[in-house]
Amino acid sequence: MAKPIVTLSGLKIVIMLGMLVIIMAGVKIAADMIVPFILAMFIAVILNPLIRRLERLRVPRVLAISLVVVAIVMLMALLLAYLGTSLNELARTLPQYRSSLITPLQAIEPWLQRAGITVSVDELVKYIDPNAAMTLVSSLITQLSNAMTSVFLLLLTVVFMLFEVPQLPLKLQQLMSRPAEGMGAIQRALDSVSQYLVLKTAISLVTGLIVWVMLAALDVRFAFVWGLLAFSLNYIPNIGSVLAAIPPVAQVLVFGGLYDALIVVAGYLAINLVFGNIIEPRIMGRGLGLSTLVVFLSLIFWGWLLGPVGMLLSVPLTIVVKIGLEQSEGGKGIAVLLSDMSKAQR
Template sequence: MAKPIITLRGLKAVIMLGMLVVIMAGIKVAADIIVPFILALFISVILNPVIHRLEKLRVPRVLAISLVVAIIVLSMALLLAYLGTSLNELARTLPQYRSSLIAPLQMLEPWLQRAGIVISVDELLRYIDPNAAMTLVTSLITQLSNAMTSLFLLLLTVVFMLTEVPQLPIKLQQLMARPTEGMGAIQRGLDSVSHYLVLKTAISLVTGLVIWAMLVMLDVRFAFVWALLAFSLNYIPNIGSVLAAIPPVAQVLVFSGFYDALIVVTGYLAINLVFGNIIEPRMMGRGLGLSTLVVFLSLIFWGWLLGPVGMLLSVPLTIVVKIALEQTNGGKSIAVLLSDVSKA
């Protein structure tokens, strides 16, 4: 009689892998529902320490939540109004880009020919269509006007989550077979995610303000838009700061020339060097407990699974997964692969 080819352990691994694929497929299909919930959850994690501080000052929790949410709504309304005005101005400016590109391309053409690259400026300009960019900006303005409804539902979810926080530990303890170990793991995960998100938000905010001040001093148009972009993309590890620098550098290169663009590039490099390589690692303390490769791969994975929000929250999501894996015998080895041994 032939021996079975697949062992019981191998069969278990295949079944678990199949279940994981089904779960990921379900998450990807239901991303429109899951992403707002995850975003509301992480916003609640950021705001809960603020609510807790207000409670220590003897402010009732309901009043503290109302005050914080009211400040957020007012700030978002002012921000969206100013951003909408800036995007409208940007849409009116876009047709100028095509005519402004002629001189830089004509200067670049002899250099390319010396390098053996034969290119015609007239042919290249045919592929540059400002109408496509104008359509993109117009759609962004439309989406901003429709965003208030989504933001309202998101903040409403955040309010209910923050209201539920005091009762949540009791409910979770009743669901767990080992309440002490389970609550310890949840608290460790909350502490790690809260520590990361609060510090990352503060650093991103200061980075955006410094970039805004730098662009205003250099008289770069749409400085507020580029500063807001820098604040948002700073949440994306490794490549976020690089992506945020591309639009303002391209704008300055087209309208002001190579040397002004070089100054802007130098400013971005200096700011990201100071905040990304000096201030942020010191404020984060011992680190995230994740290897650099895992951080980069998690950016790709969560971006594929959940879209842009997944890229923004790739690090805290991976931290949660790592802590969850540490609680199971089969997942401990995977958690070790995810961790940074040098900071263990």
């Protein structure tokens, strides 16, 4: 009797891959609804240790949540007001960039000609349209003013999640067939994600402050904006710090010249070297349990699936997926592929 062409295990794999594709397609379509929920959930994970610490100081949970949320609202109001002012000033100065770009381009032109690249500065300047950049900045200002409603709803979701935390373990235990193993995996995921997010937030905050102080000391305009950008993009692994350095370096190159731009580049390199290669690995301990390649690929995958928020939360999302895969026999092999075996063997 002839053997079947498609085995049962092969058919099972095909069905699972088909279900995975359908789920990812659904998540991508519903990203506008899913992303705020995921963001609120991770914000609640960051704030919950602070709430628990206030509870240990005999502060009622309701009052602790209220104090933390009020402090966040006041801080965000101050940041948005200052950021809006800085962006308005940036929009007014953008027309100066076109005339200021001519000098550095003329300085680079002989080098390009020696390399065999023929470039006309006059023709190149015609393609530089400051109106496009002004439109972008204006849209950012409009989005900031319209974002208050979304931020309010996001904070409400965070508040309700924080209120739900004490009752959540009991509810989850009622849904599980093996409560002990399931709650252990959930607690391990929460501990890993909470530790990563709290430490990453602290490191990003210090990084943003140092960048702000450095640029202000070098008399670089919009130092606060670039410091806030460094804080935000520091959550993105591998490439976030590089992306945060591009706008201020380009600005200094146009208005200050090559020497000043090299000083700014050296400052960013020193900050990223100290925090990225020395301080952060020591604070994070033995690591996240993820290989470097997986961290980079997760950045691409979650960014494609969930947009910019997915890039910011790519590492904690991958940690959750990895721990979830470890709980099933079929997923343990994939979890091993995601792991960093070099750190596990130390």
